[in-house]
Amino acid sequence: MKRVIIFPNGSNTDGKVINLGKCIDEVLLEAGRKLGITARSIYSPQGGLIDDIKLIRDDDVLYISEGEPFRPCPSWTTPSSVSVSVAPTVSTKEKPRTKLVPVDGAEWVTLNIGGKLFSTTRSTLTRQEPNSMLARMFSDQSEVPWNSSVDANGAYLIDRSPTYFEPILNYLRHGQLILDKGVNPEGVLEEARFFGLDYLVGILEEIIERNAPADDNTPISRREFMLKLLATPTNSELRCQGLNFQTANLSRLDLRYINFKYAILRNANLSGANLSYCNFERADLSGAVLDCANLLGIKMVCANLEGSSLRSCNFEDPAGQKANMEGAQMKNVILEGSHMASVNLRVATLKNANLQNCDLRGAVLAGADLENCDLSGSDLQDANLRGANLTGATFELMLNALHMSQTLR
Incomplete structure (x- = not known):
């Protein structure tokens, strides 16, 4: 059975080790019992809200909240957090920029896409299309360092549409493109082109061509x-x-x-x-x-x-x-x-x-x-x-x- 390390929200002390249950409610119940709090939310070390048991892996570090927003720790570098190196001096008018350092491909990262947080793993971003821009950004084999601004919680800022990024992330997770009703495939196509997902681009172009109404x-x-x-x-x-x-x-x-x-x-x-x-x-x-x-x-x-x-x-x-x-x-x-x-x-x-x-x-x-x-x-x-x-x-x-x-x- 999988196990995880839990800490109260905003703290790196008084941690506990618990077994991972069958659903997210079981995890909250066991975490609340171990920490003596009313557990309502689970966050990754980068502040991403975890609402699905499938997103939690063995030996992950989790932060348990009683319903309040995520609070970063005073010093929140943990065995599962993404290693970063911060420039010595940063202009007050400029957002801090971090440099991705290659780490274990199974570690979690949080992306801030147009203001919406997405928690995923490096292996998810690199497995389906290893030659894409996303794969090069987060691959531990990349020879070219990539710099990105981060928000206050350490999530990597990417100025793209979260609506059209979500089906792309699901495609990278399981290899199937699923478009919810109301999601324009042309918008997803533009995002796929931006991230260099060539195979997905071909799938979307075929869908658009097949669904295009014939003119007179x-x-x-x-x-x-x-x-x-x-x-x-x-x-x-x-x-x-x-x-x-x-x-x-x-x-x-x-x-x-x-x-x-x-x-x-x-x-x-x-x-x-x-x-x-x-x-x-x-x-x-x-x-x-x-x-x-x-x-x-x-x-x-x-x-x-x-x-x-x-x-x-x-x-x-x-x-x-x-x-x-x-x-x-x-x-x-x-x-x-x-x-x-x-x-x-x-x-x-x-x-x-x-x-x-x-x-x-x-x-x-x-x-x-x-x-x-x-x-x-x-x-x-x-x-x-x-x-x-x-x-x-x-x-x-x-x-x-x-x-x-x-x-x-």
């Missing part, structure tokens, strides 16, 4: 969208109108029936995704990759697909629901090898588009701009091309002959 212009990541997707019941519509998915990787996902109206999907990767019956009305899909995607019954009215890639996509719904891409902006789009039977491309702009080997049977291309469009090897049987602009369009290796009636108004 921040693109949604695949992970964020997956969490939203998984949280939506299968019988409910997932509404993503106007959301920013720029450059997002949504490839190979089942995204059927989602409402992407007005969404921003510039340069997004949707290759291999199932987008059947989705609504992309007036959405921005410029530069997006939709290769091999399922687009059954899709709605892309007035959508912007300029420069996008839709190789080998399937628009043909066996149930008969037609894809609607009326008025879509599809300059320089690549639709090579896509199945687009009965798709509605009325008044769509397909200038310089690549529609090689596409199945366009029964497609509606009335009024569409097909200038310089490559339709080589495509099947345009029963397609409606009335009023379409076919200037410079290529029709080589057509599977079915193009009848003049298809191009008349």
